[in-house]
Every structure is written in structure tokens, then in C-alpha cells.
Amino acid sequence: MSREEHETMRPKTILLQSIAGPNGSGQPGGIAVSPEEAELLLDAYSQAVIAVVEKVAPAVVSITSTRRGMVRTPRGPAQYDLPGAGSGFLITPDGYILTNSHVVHGARRLEVTLADGRTLPAELVGEDPATDLAVVRVQGSGLPVAELGDSDRLRVGQLVIAIGNPYGFQASVTTGVLSALGRSLRSQTGRLIENVIQTDAALNPGNSGGPLVDSRARVIGVNTAIIAGAQGMSFAIPSNTARWVAGLLIKEGRVRRAFLGITAELRPVPGRIAREQGLSRGAGISVLQVTPEGPADRAGVRPGDLLVSIDGLPLEGIDDLHRFLSRATIGATVTVGVVREGRLLTLPVTLGAEPESGT
Numbered sequence: 490m491s492r493e494e495h496e497t498m499r500p501k502t503i504l505l506q507s508i509a510g511p512n513g514s515g516q517p518g519g520i521a522v523s524p525e526e527a528e529l530l531l532d533a534y535s536q537a538v539i540a541v542v543e544k545v546a547p548a549v550v551s552i553t554s555t556r557r558g559m560v561r562t563p564r565g566p567a568q569y570d571l572p573g574a575g576s577g578f579l580i581t582p583d584g585y586i587l588t589n590s591h592v593v594h595g596a597r598r599l600e601v602t603l604a605d606g607r608t609l610p611a612e613l614v615g616e617d618p619a620t621d622l623a624v625v626r627v628q629g630s631g632l633p634v635a636e637l638g639d640s641d642r643l644r645v646g647q648l649v650i651a652i653g654n655p656y657g658f659q660a661s662v663t664t665g666v667l668s669a670l671g672r673s674l675r676s677q678t679g680r681l682i683e684n685v686i687q688t689d690a691a692l693n694p695g696n697s698g699g700p701l702v703d704s705r706a707r708v709i710g711v712n713t714a715i716i717a718g719a720q721g722m723s724f725a726i727p728s729n730t731a732r733w734v735a736g737l738l739i740k741e742g743r744v745r746r747a748f749l750g751i752t753a754e755l756r757p758v759p760g761r762i763a764r765e766q767g768l769s770r771g772a773g774i775s776v777l778q779v780t781p782e783g784p785a786d787r788a789g790v791r792p793g794d795l796l797v798s799i800d801g802l803p804l805e806g807i808d809d810l811h812r813f814l815s816r817a818t819i820g821a822t823v824t825v826g827v828v829r830e831g832r833l834l835t836l837p838v839t840l841g842a843e844p845e846s847g848t
Contacts, residue, residue, distance in 0.1 A: 537704050541650050542662050544706040547604045547633035548579040549699060551654040552588055552611070552625065554596035576653035576699030577601070577625065578635045578708065580735060584627040587735050588698030589713055590616040591677065593623050601627050604660060615738035619680045619746070619815075621713050622731055623698075624738040635700055638707030640686070640727035643667055651690040651712055651723070653699025665690030665723075674714060674724055680811050685724050686710045692723040701725040747817035748843035750783025751776050751790065755806055758797055758828065772805050773797040773828065788838040790827060797833075798826030814840070 551574065558571040575592030579585070586601065593599060599611040609627040616623035644667070651663045669687040676682050688701065692715050701710035710725030737744045756775035774796040779786045790796075796804050799813050800823045817823065819842045827834045 537648070538650060538662070538664055541702055541704065541706045542652065542660075545578075545635050545650075545700060545702050545708070546652055546660045546662075548635040549604060549652050549654075549660055550577050550579065550586055551575075551602040551659060552577050552586075552592055552698065553600045553602070554593055555598040556595050557597055574654070574695050575697045576695060576712070578652075578698075578700045579632050580634055580637065582630060582632050582634055584629040584632060585614065585735075585739060586611070586625050586627065587711060587731060588623050588625060589711065590618045590621045590623045591713075592698045593625060594618065594677075599625055601625065602659070603627075604633070615742040615744075617734050617738065617744040618678045619676050619744070620682055620726060620730055620734050621674075621676055622711065622726060622734045622738075624735050635702075635708045636706065637728045637732050638703060638705075638709045640684070640709050640729045643670060643686070643703075643709060643727075645670060648704045649688050649690055649709070650702045650704075651688070651692060651696060651699060652702065653692070653696035653712060655693035655695040661696075663691040668722075672724065680815075681808050682726060682730075683812070684727050684730065685713075686727055688723050688725065690723060745819060746843045747814040747819050747821070747840040748784060749810070749814060749838065749840065750780035750785045751796075752778040753796070753807065753810075756795060758795060774804050774807060774810060784838050784841045785825075788825070788836045790825065790836060790838070791829070793829070795828040796825060797828055799823055814843075 554573040556571045556573060557568055573592070573596070575588060577586040577588030577592070580587050593613055594616060596613070599613065600608055601611045602608045609629070611625045611627045614624040614626050647667050649665055649667050653661060655661050665688050667686065668689050670684070672685040672687050674682045674685050686701065686709070690701065692712055696712050699712045700708040701712050703709050709728045711731050712723065712725045714724045715722065734744055753774045753776050755772055758773040776790060776792050776794045776796065779790055779792055796810070798804055799810065802809070802813060804810055817840055819840055822837050822839045825836045825838050827836055
């Protein structure tokens with residue numbers, strides 16, 4: 490047998506190259522494995538994704554909404570039905586479904602298509618535009634559910650899987666990694682959504698409201714947004730926020746936050762007051778209007794006042810105030826630092842419950 494024939498008959502190997510090299514030296518290195526071993530390594534990744542999809546996909550639904558729109562015609566304005574679509578996933582066996590607020594907001598009719606092909610009428614249980622989350626319900630029992638995981642335990646770089654219905658394609662799956670934690674997004678109400686998850690798992694229109702899942706088939710986020718024109722930048726509301734919001738929506742139909750009762754804008758703070766309050770940016774919240782008989786009004790806050798602190802925490806922007814009120818207890822009494830006519834006043838305010846909209 491010739492040497493060439495002998496080499497042809499030998500089992501081929503593949504060199505798996507290490508970027509860091511042996512012992513992290515940065516020099517070329519790697520381990521030789523057979524094609525069968527390489528296939529097994531690749532197959533392990535595939536099997537992990539397949540196992541997750543088989544467990545979670547039955548709980549993923551398609552949501553179709555119908556909104557009433559207006560169009561101009563030669564005879565004047567006319568109404569028409571505007572269709573919309575998104576995703577969601579079952580969180581209880583009796584038909585409660587978690588999705589995005591923007592998927593269902595303003596809908597006059599909702600329908601849900603389950604993974605088994607059934608299309609059922611749905612009703613809106615409640616929505617929270619401030620976190621872009623909503624709960625809808627279909628009538629049923631023994632339905633498959635997706636398990637909510639703990640988003641506080643996430644690590645940048647871990648495998649994530651997005652499941653949804655982009656462009657109406659049922660149960661489409663994309664994979665990626667968790668790119669960043671602690672991002673912030675501006676909701677439709679103007680509030681900041683905090684601790685948002687960033688991933689490079691591809692999302693498209695129709696994925697909104699679908700689950701972002703870890704390698705153990707636990708939902709760690711609710712897919713909510715993409716940046717138009719960007720590649721590999723998708724965002725999800727963390728599961729711990731979703732769990733809290735969904736519980737309140739199911740119980741009360743809405744999320745009640747603490748309410749101060751002002752309309753305000755950002756304004757510079759006089760230098761002396763800024764130094765005394767330790768405001769690095771030298772800015773505060775200028776009160777434009779006070780809700781009559783609201784918490785601020787009853788405490789003596791007036792239009793023209795400049796809010797610089799609340800319970801000792803500096804207020805350098807509207808987001809600081811929203812952040813505080815989102816975590817505050819309704820009915821609690823807090824102290825508000827107010828600059829009025831060059832003097833710093835401290836006013837006690839008993840927080841009320843937020844109406845349909847307000848600060």
C-alpha cells in the first residue's frame with residue numbers, strides 16, 4: 490500500500506482552535522477531535538435549543554388585534570378597522586397570557602391563536618404602558634404554560650432563545666446571547682423602563698410580547714423592542730418586572746403607583762443651592778402646575794417651586810422622580826426639598842395613588 494493510500498484511509502481529524510491559545514498564552518493552540526466528535530459538540534447545542542423550544546413553544550400564542558382608525562375620504566372622515574399582530578405566552582393553565590401593552594392597547598377586539606391551531610376570543614385583563622406589559626385571557630383549562638425565571642440571576646454572555654410570531658409565522662425561533670443588562674428604555678408614557686435586557690437574538694415585527702428564554706426553558710424576559718436600522722440590538726422586559734406587573738394586573742386590573750400631583754419640567758438650580766444639595770448637574774424639577782387637592786397641593790407645593798430632593802435623595806431630572814414614585818408606598822409621607830424665592834424649604838407630602846395618568 491502506498492503512503493498516499495494509507496493517508497487516505499486514516500480517520501480525519503478536526504483541530505478546534507483556541508483563541509487564547511494553550512494556557513491563555515495567546516499562541517495558536519487547540520485540540521484535535523474526530524468529525525464524529527465535532528458533530529456531537531454541535532449537536533449538543535442543537536439539542537439544548539430543541540429541548541427548550543419543545544417545552545416552551547406550546548405555551549406561545551399569536552395575538553391578533555383590531556383597532557378602530559380614521560381615514561379621510563371625499564365625503565369626510567370615515568372609520569375603518571386597523572389590524573395588528575403580536576405574540577404572547579400562557580402563564581397560567583386557565584388562560585392568562587402575558588404580552589406587551591403596545592400589542593393590545595386600544596384594541597376593540599382580540600383573538601388568540603394557540604400552538605395547537607385553535608383561535609379563541611380574548612379579553613384584556615389589564616395593561617401597564619409604563620412597563621409595556623399587559624395580560625389578556627382566553628377561556629380554557631389545562632393549557633400549557635411557560636415558567637418565569639429569575640432575571641436577577643442573569644449573566645452577560647449566556648445563551649438566550651426568542652420565540653414568537655414575526656410577520657405571522659407561528660412559533661419562529663431565533664437564538665443569541667445576552668448582550669447587556671441594566672439598559673433603560675423610554676415607554677410610551679414617557680417613563681423609563683429600567684433593568685431592560687439587551688440581546689442579539691433577532692426580533693422582528695410580531696415578536697413583541699413573546700418570551701425570551703434561557704437554556705433551561707425558563708422565561709427570563711418579554712420581548713418588547715428593536716432599534717430600527719441596528720443589527721443585533723433587541724430588548725426585553727426582565728421576568729422579575731413581568732412577574733410583579735402581571736400579578737397586579739390579574740388581581741387589580743392595573744398597576745397603582747405613588748402619585749405626587751404635579752406637572753413639571755427640568756430647570757437649572759441656583760449655584761448655591763446646587764452646592765448645598767450636592768447636585769452634580771445643577772438641575773432640578775420646576776413645578777409648572779399642581780393638581781388641585783392632590784398630594785403636592787395639600788402639602789403646599791406651588792407652581793414655580795423647584796423640587797431638588799425627595800426623602801433626602803437629589804432630584805436631577807424627571808426620571809429620578811418617576812423612579813422614586815415607582816418604588817414608593819402609596820399613603821407614605823415623604824419630605825420634599827423645594828427652592829422657593831431663593832430659599833430652601835422642606836415640605837412633608839403624603840403620597841396618593843396615581844390616577845390614569847400623572848406624576
